[in-house]
Structure formats: C-alpha cells, structure tokens
Amino acid sequence: MNNEFNFSYFLLQFLSTDDWRRPKVLLNNLIGRRTVSNLFWGIQYGLLPFFNLFPKLTATDFERAINLLQEKKLIEKQQNDQIRLTTAGKQMQQIIQESIVQFHLSGMGLHTNLETVQQCLNLVIQITSEFSYKNNRYYPLQYTGQVMARSKQWFLKNKSDTLPEQLQAEFTAFLNTIPTEKADIFTNSFIGHNDYGLTDAQFESILDLTPFAWHLQKLTLIADFIRWALDDSKTDHFLCNQIVLPWITPSPLSTSSLRSYQLYLKTKDLQNVATLRHVKLNTVKEHLLEAAMLTTDFPFNLLLPKSISTDLKNYLTTYQVSQWQFDEVLKRDARFSFFEFRLLQIERGQIQYAN
Numbered sequence: 001m002n003n004e005f006n007f008s009y010f011l012l013q014f015l016s017t018d019d020w021r022r023p024k025v026l027l028n029n030l031i032g033r034r035t036v037s038n039l040f041w042g043i044q045y046g047l048l049p050f051f052n053l054f055p056k057l058t059a060t061d062f063e064r065a066i067n068l069l070q071e072k073k074l075i076e077k078q079q080n081d082q083i084r085l086t087t088a089g090k091q092m093q094q095i096i097q098e099s100i101v102q103f104h105l106s107g108m109g110l111h112t113n114l115e116t117v118q119q120c121l122n123l124v125i126q127i128t129s130e131f132s133y134k135n136n137r138y139y140p141l142q143y144t145g146q147v148m149a150r151s152k153q154w155f156l157k158n159k160s161d162t163l164p165e166q167l168q169a170e171f172t173a174f175l176n177t178i179p180t181e182k183a184d185i186f187t188n189s190f191i192g193h194n195d196y197g198l199t200d201a202q203f204e205s206i207l208d209l210t211p212f213a214w215h216l217q218k219l220t221l222i223a224d225f226i227r228w229a230l231d232d233s234k235t236d237h238f239l240c241n242q243i244v245l246p247w248i249t250p251s252p253l254s255t256s257s258l259r260s261y262q263l264y265l266k267t268k269d270l271q272n273v274a275t276l277r278h279v280k281l282n283t284v285k286e287h288l289l290e291a292a293m294l295t296t297d298f299p300f301n302l303l304l305p306k307s308i309s310t311d312l313k314n315y316l317t318t319y320q321v322s323q324w325q326f327d328e329v330l331k332r333d334a335r336f337s338f339f340e341f342r343l344l345q346i347e348r349g350q351i352q353y354a355n
Contacts, residue, residue, distance in 0.1 A: 005099040005213045008065040008072075012085065012093040013100055014045045015075060019322070020082035021045060027062045030054045032109060034254055036289045040342070040351060043293060044322060048353040052109030053219055103216050107353060108223045110252035110294070117247050118222045119143045122190060123151040124243055125167075129192030131155070132164035141191065150246055158239060170237050174228050178221075186221050252294045252354075253287075260287035261295070268302060285339040292346045296354045300347045304340055309333045321349030 014026055022041065029042040032052025042048055066083065069075045074089035085093060108114060123141050130138050142148075175183040185207070188198045198206070204214045229240040230248065251258045263273045264284070274281045292298045308316075312332035316324065326341050336344075345351060 004210065005096065006065075006210050007061075007212045008068045009092065009096045010100070010212065010216075011065060011069065012074065012089060012096060014047055015083065015085045015089065015093070017085045017087070017090050020078060020084050022082055023062070023066055027057070027059065030062075031057050032113075034290075036286050036293075036342070039290060039293050039353075040346070043351050043353045044349075048107050048110070049105050050109065051107060053105060053114065055113060055115070099213065103220045105219060105223050107252065108226065111249050112226070112247045114219050114222050114226075116144075116147060117226060117244060118218070119147045120151050120154075120247065121222070121225070121243055123147065124154055125190045126192060127151065127155050128164050128167050129195070131159070133193045135193060138193075154242055158242070163239075167239050170240050173234075173236050174225060174240065177228060178224060182221060182224075185217070186225075189218070253290055257287035257290045260284050261291040264288060265299075289339070289342055289346070292343060293352050294354065296352075298352075300343060303343055304347070305333075305335060316344075316348065321345050321351070 011026060015021055025038060025041045025045060026047065028035070028038040029045075029047035029051050030053060032055050039048070042051065066075070066077075069089070070077055070083075072088075073086055074092055075083045076086055077083045119141075120143075123143060126138075126141055130136070140148075171187075175186065178186070185203065189203070191197045200211065200214060203209070204211055207214065207217070209217065225240070226244050226248070228234070229237055229244040231237075249255070253261065260273055260277060260279075260283075263276060264270065267273060267276075270284050270288075271281060274284045277284070288303070292300070309332055312329060315328060315332055324341075324345060326336075326338055329336050329341055
C-alpha cells in the first residue's frame with residue numbers, strides 16, 4: 001500500500017461511519033492551529049498525534065484531497081460540508097492502517113516544528129562536515145534567519161578540532177538505536193563535503209514510496225532523533241541535545257496557557273489569575289480548558305459544581321458525551337456555565353491527550 005498511500009488516504013483514519021465530522025477540524029489540527037475547539041474535537045477525531053505536522057498545508061490542497069475521497073466514493077458529504085465514511089471508505093480505512101501504524105509521531109507537533117528541527121540538523125551537519133575538511137568556501141543551505149543563527153551559535157559554541165569526531169560518535173550512537181534500513185536512510189539524506197546526499201525523488205524511487213509516504217517517513221525519523229537527543233538517561237549526546245533543545249517546549253500547552261494554569265494551581269482563583277495576567281476572565285478559562293485536555297492530574301473537582309440535579313444526571317447518562325447540548329444542560333441546571341459544561345465533557349468523556 002505504501003506505493004499508493006497518499007494524503008487523501010491518510011485523512012481516512014480521522015473519519016467515521018457513525019458520525020459526521022467537520023473537515024475544518026482536520027485541517028486546523030494538521031497545520032497546528034491551536035484553539036480549544038480544535039483541540040477538543042481533534043482529540044475525539046484522533047488528530048493529536050499528527051498535530052502541527054503539516055504547517056504548510058494549504059486549504060486548497062486540503063480541499064482537493066477531500067474532493068478526491070468523495071470522487072472515489074470513500075466519503076459522503078452533507079450540505080453543511082460535514083463528512084463521514086462510506087462502507088467502501090471504512091474498508092479502505094482498514095487497509096491503510098498498515099501504512100499508518102509505522103509512523104510513531106505521538107503528538108511531537110505539540111512541542112515543536114519537526115521540519116524546523118530537521119533544517120537545523122541539516123545545516124549543522126553541513127557546517128561540521130566542511131569544517132572537518134578545513135573548507136570555508138562552500139554554499140551553506142539556506143533556511144530562515146532563526147535557523148541560520150541558531151546553527152551558527154551551536155557551531156561557535158562547540159567549535160574544536162575534535163568536534164567532527166565527537167558529533168560522528170553521537171550520531172553513531174543514535175543510529176545504533178534504529179533499524180539498519182532506517183539508519184541508512186537517515187545518513188543518506190544529509191549534505192556534507194563533496195556529498196550531496198539523495199534527493200526526495202531518489203528516496204521515493206529506491207523505497208517505492210509515494211511523495212507523501214516519504215514525507216511521513218522523514219518526519220518519523222526526525223521525531224525518533226529528537227526523542228533520543230532529549231533522553232535524560234543518555235550521557236553521550238550533549239552535542240545533539242544542544243541542536244534540538246532550543247526548538248522544544250517541554251509542555252504541550254501554549255506558553256500563555258501554561259502561565260495561566262500554573263498561576264491557577266497556586267491561587268485557585270480564576271479572577272485573580274486574570275487580574276495578575278492582565279487578560280480577560282474568559283481567556284483564562286480557555287487556557288484552563290486547554291490544560292484539562294493536555295495535562296494529567298487536572299483538578300476538575302475544584303472547578304466543577306459539587307453536585308448536579310437528578311434531571312441533569314439522567315440526561316448526561318442517556319446520551320454520549322459528544323451528543324450533549326449546552327442548552328439542554330441549562331434547562332436542567334441553570335447554574336452551569338459553558339466553561340463548566342466543556343470541562344464536564346472533557347472529564348466524563350476522557351477527552352484528554354497527555355503524551
């Protein structure tokens with residue numbers, strides 16, 4: 001299936017025959033658009049492992065992929081553009097699982113941009129290789145100013161006659177942790193002194209992969225490298241750790257959400273957090289909803305009502321969490337705010353993704 005696996009087929013894993021789903025949620029999660037709504041539905045659709053892995057994906061290309069699925073009668077679409085799998089789509093979804101299961105990305109996009117880390121690594125390898133040959137007349141790979149600056153900083157900080165040998169030793173240690181075939185792929189993708197590596201087209205031909213399958217393969221390899229470089233139990237990878245660490249946020253939360261959540265854990269007062277941070281109360285509530293979905297041991301008991309009416313209990317147990325309606329909850333218990341309603345959905349439905 002790898003030689004047929006494309007982006008359209010990849011999207012099938014996020015769809016269902018049982019309920020209609022919103023394509024916009026798929027697009028927003030894949031490009032890393034972080035809102036509470038996108039995360040809430042993204043978790044339920046199974047999107048979080050692939051969050052922010054395709055930041056350059058355009059709405060036009062995404063719509064083209066959806067239309068292709070419809071043309072192949074693998075999905076059906078409502079007038080409101082919501083989609084669900086057909087019987088044929090369900091069968092294809094099962095077939096492609098073999099192609100998808102090999103990619104271990106585990107929500108890495110919540111912490112970093114994988115392509116940016118790959119670019120920095122590419123440039124560091126090139127700089128070190130040319131340095132080992134005492135060559136300062138070459139055309140460096142061109143990336144964003146931030147990638148260029150951080151790569152230069154890394155080199156100047158670690159520059160020594162033994163740097164090439166040390167970096168090679170660290171890479172050998174990493175390569176020994178992955179299968180030989182993947183190690184060969186990883187090493188052959190870099191540019192060095194008089195070595196231009198293999199192009200994407202060459203890899204696709206050699207491995208008999210579609211461009212999309214090869215793209216996922218590259219993302220998986222850099223994700224494996226990042227995990228290894230960040231592993232605190234390792235003592236032989238300080239150079240690689242320095243390459244990766246500046247691009248990583250330890251928490252899956254956005255910086256602002258993390259600040260609000262940390263303050264709430266100290267103060268236990270939402271309004272106080274809003275005052276201290278000079279933001280609106282609703283903004284703090286959004287931040288805490290993100291924390292409820294993306295962290296463990298969230299204090300639901302501090303934020304949800306201590307008791308709920310019998311009428312509401314009956315409603316909540318009659319319907320699945322995804323079918324709850326806020327206006328129906330209000331009819332049965334007028335004390336509930338939308339914030340509490342969403343928190344209750346997250347808690348009862350276990351709508352959480354802690355990687």
